Each structure stands twice: as structure tokens, then as C-alpha cells.
Amino acid sequence: MRPFALTALRHPTVSTVLAKHRALLADLLDGLGSPLHIVLPEIFEENATQLRRAFAEAGATADILFAKKANKADCYVTSAAALGVGIDAASTPELVKALAGGVPGHRIGISGPEKDDTLHALAVQHGCLVAGRLDQ
Numbered sequence: 001m002r003p004f005a006l007t008a009l010r011h012p013t014v015s016t017v018l019a020k021h022r023a024l025l026a027d028l029l030d031g032l033g034s035p036l037h038i039v040l041p042e043i044f045e046e047n048a049t050q051l052r053r054a055f056a057e058a059g060a061t062a063d064i065l066f067a068k069k070a071n072k073a074d075c076y077v078t079s080a081a082a083l084g085v086g087i088d089a090a091s092t093p094e095l096v097k098a099l100a101g102g103v104p105g106h107r108i109g110i111s112g113p114e115k116d117d118t119l120h121a122l123a124v125q126h127g128c129l130v131a132g133r134l135d136q
Contacts, residue, residue: 011043041075048085065109068094077101089128092119099126 017038018025029036048064055062065086066076074097080087081102089095090112098108105126110119115132123130 013040013043039073039075041079044076045079045083048083063107068098074101077103092116092122095119095122095128
């Protein structure tokens with residue numbers, strides 16, 4: 001069986017940034033190196049809103065958690081807090097960033113295999129949901 005092709009989807013805003021700022025992006029790459037990350041929280045906000053709408057249209061209720069480890073940019077935490085989106089944190093620094101960004105503890109999930117005592121204590125203190133295995 002051959003894998004099927006997945007066509008990449010590029011948000012129109014990304015296409016616009018790439019087209020209008022090609023020289024600036026090239027200069028930034030020359031000066032900073034690669035990879036160069038362009039952070040567009042408005043696209044995150046749009047995606048979260050569309051995901052919520054899809055759940056509502058399907059008659060499903062769901063809590064959305066953004067994986068902090070996936071992107072360290074603080075603007076995503078700020079956007080998540082404003083939208084009422086939760087954060088999935090896997091370390092004490094990630095949990096601290098989520099709390100400092102305005103995400104309440106009850107909207108933070110703690111995952112990952114290496115949860116130390118500091119992470120557990122902070123998570124319990126703020127009412128976070130801690131995921132773990134029962135056999136550990």
C-alpha cells in the first residue's frame with residue numbers, strides 16, 4: 001500500500017507575509033540563520049475559534065488544550081487565555097508560563113512522563129488536571 005499524498009494548506013496571511021516581505025525574510029535568515037519562525041497568533045486564534053465551532057456543530061463538548069511544548073512563543077499563551085483555551089504543560093517552566101500568561105489552573109493539563117515533585121506541587125496548588133498512569 002502506498003501512502004496517500006497530503007497537500008499542505010497555507011493560510012492566506014502566511015502567503016501574504018511571504019510575498020510582501022521576501023527581502024526582509026531573506027535578510028533575517030542571513031543574519032539569524034535557519035529555522036526562522038514567524039509567529040502569527042491571529043491564525044492560532046482563528047483556528048481555535050473554528051475548532052470550537054466544529055465541536056458545537058457536531059453537538060460535542062470539548063476542552064481545547066494547546067501544547068505549550070509545541071511552541072514556546074508566549075503570545076500563544078496570551079491568546080489561549082483570552083479565548084478560554086487551555087494549555088497542556090509537561091514541565092514546571094511550561095506550567096509557570098501558562099499561569100503567568102493568564103490561563104487559570106483549571107484550564108491547564110499536566111502531561112508527560114517526567115513529572116517531578118515541584119511540578120506536582122504547583123499543579124495541585126493551582127487545580128490543574130494531572131494525567132498519569134495508574135500503575136506507576
